Amino acid sequence: MLGGGVCGLASGLLLARDGHEVTVLERDADPVPESVDEAWENWSRGGVTQFRMAHFLQPAGRVMLEQELPDVFAALVSAGAVRLDVLGLMPPNLTDGGPRAGDERFVTYTARRPVFERVLGAAAEGDPGVEVRRGAVAKELTMQVGKGTPHVTGVRLHSGETLQTDLVVDAMGRSSQLPRWCHDANIGPLHEESEDSGFIYYGRFFRSADGTTPQPFGPLLAPMGTFSILTIPSDNGTWSVTVYISSGDQPLKRLRDPDAWRAVVEACPLHAHWLKGEPISDLMAMGGVIDRYRRPLRDGRPLLTGIALLGDAWACTNPSLGRGITLGLLHAKCLRDVVGSPGASTMKRITIRLPDPTINLLQKQATRQGKPAASLAANLLQTALQSPR
Numbered sequence: 001m002l003g004g005g006v007c008g009l010a011s012g013l014l015l016a017r018d019g020h021e022v023t024v025l026e027r028d029a030d031p032v033p034e035s036v037d038e039a040w041e042n043w044s045r046g047g048v049t050q051f052r053m054a055h056f057l058q059p060a061g062r063v064m065l066e067q068e069l070p071d072v073f074a075a076l077v078s079a080g081a082v083r084l085d086v087l088g089l090m091p092p093n094l095t096d097g098g099p100r101a102g103d104e105r106f107v108t109y110t111a112r113r114p115v116f117e118r119v120l121g122a123a124a125e126g127d128p129g130v131e132v133r134r135g136a137v138a139k140e141l142t143m144q145v146g147k148g149t150p151h152v153t154g155v156r157l158h159s160g161e162t163l164q165t166d167l168v169v170d171a172m173g174r175s176s177q178l179p180r181w182c183h184d185a186n187i188g189p190l191h192e193e194s195e196d197s198g199f200i201y202y203g204r205f206f207r208s209a210d211g212t213t214p215q216p217f218g219p220l221l222a223p224m225g226t227f228s229i230l231t232i233p234s235d236n237g238t239w240s241v242t243v244y245i246s247s248g249d250q251p252l253k254r255l256r257d258p259d260a261w262r263a264v265v266e267a268c269p270l271h272a273h274w275l276k277g278e279p280i281s282d283l284m285a286m287g288g289v290i291d292r293y294r295r296p297l298r299d300g301r302p303l304l305t306g307i308a309l310l311g312d313a314w315a316c317t318n319p320s321l322g323r324g325i326t327l328g329l330l331h332a333k334c335l336r337d338v339v340g341s342p343g344a345s346t347m348k349r350i351t352i353r354l355p356d357p358t359i360n361l362l363q364k365q366a367t368r369q370g371k372p373a374a375s376l377a378a379n380l381l382q383t384a385l386q387s388p389r
């Protein structure tokens with residue numbers, strides 16, 4: 001498993017519990033922190049740029065965890081993740097909003113990303129079937145190259161060590177080097193569809209003195225004309241407030257100034273109360289976020305075998321919709337099922353293909369998010385250009 005982020009760790013656990021020997025190689029050397037506070041304040045995770053940005057777990061991600069990794073789910077709740085019933089956010093003027101069978105599937109639990117990853121990291125490191133090696137940087141793939149399709153046989157680390165494997169999983173996230181490695185080996189190019197999502201995010205975390213989180217007075221994601229506000233309750237009395245804009249909107253880039261950012265949120269009557277807490281982070285900005293979908297195929301044929309792409313390395317989606325982790329968890333489950341299926345017995349030569357109905361669903365989810373991101377960003381900019389300044 002190349003990469004020990006959320007998807008690499010979750011997938012490693014699922015595969016190990018299905019009887020496979022798993023080694024997770026993680027570039028960042030910092031060990032899993034002892035406490036939630038230490039994870040938030042000190043965990044150095046340069047390999048994940050968005051590590052301290054707002055993260056929401058969709059109900060489908062919670063369901064996957066509860067069913068497939070119940071110990072991880074229980075540890076997440078013990079770590080202080082907060083229960084959120086998405087149906088509770090329905091507008092009061094919806095009069096037929098009474099309870100119905102199956103409503104419980106809309107419940108989720110949310111936590112700050114470092115808290116979630118600490119829970120997953122501890123579970124993976126405590127599992128006898130998973131070896132997690134932190135500070136281990138994958139440098140290139142080793143391959144068998146002959147007349148047929150090149151086959152990945154393992155990975156070479158920056159330290160010079162080589163690991164031989166039945167299957168390599170690229171869980172290296174948005175910054176996966178797989179395309180470059182393929183290029184260097186005269187393979188490819190990989191099939192890729194991508195576009196800039198067109199947003200800049202300005203976000204900050206807060207904490208209450210009494211362990212509560214603010215009451216939402218509207219949807220968590222609220223379009224406000226030329227910008228949007230995203231408020232996410234989180235673990236242990238913490239929450240995030242994120243304002244995001246079109247990256248083409250030059251005047252609104254002043255939001256990187258904490259006073260300007262605060263003034264904008266304060267001016268929004270349904271959101272100003274989310275500022276009433278102790279700031280526990282600086283104002284963080286992130287732009288240049290790509291929506292991307294990648295496959296190791298050309299004309300429907302595999303460019304190389306013995307490798308699977310997972311999570312953000314496979315598809316990174318519009319962060320505003322908060323689906324990346326959930327999609328990655330569902331993807332990890334598919335991968336476990338495919339690797340464990342009878343057709344996968346010839347592991348050495350297998351090209352990992354997720355079952356068609358599942359890959360179609362995931363693909364739809366992934367690509368459906370690309371277009372709205374760019375067009376929503378364009379709408380924000382359009383509104384901004386029409387507004388008198």
Ligand SMILES: Cc1cc2nc3c(=O)[nH]c(=O)nc-3n(C[C@H](O)[C@H](O)[C@H](O)COP(=O)(O)OP(=O)(O)OC[C@H]3O[C@@H](n4cnc5c(N)ncnc54)[C@H](O)[C@@H]3O)c2cc1C
Binds near residue numbers: 028053058172175176
């Ligand atoms: C601003 C922003 C906000 C977001 N908000 C949400 C949200 O609210 N909800 C949500 O579900 N998703 C959200 N996402 C998406 C979410 O962060 C990703 O979907 C998720 O991190 C993907 O996990 P991953 O394990 O695939 O990749 P990552 O988390 O990126 O992990 C990849 C890992 O690979 C390691 N690595 C890289 N190269 C190497 C190498 N050569 N050798 C060894 N290790 C390597 C890295 O150090 C890293 O630990 C957001 C994304 C952004 C950018």
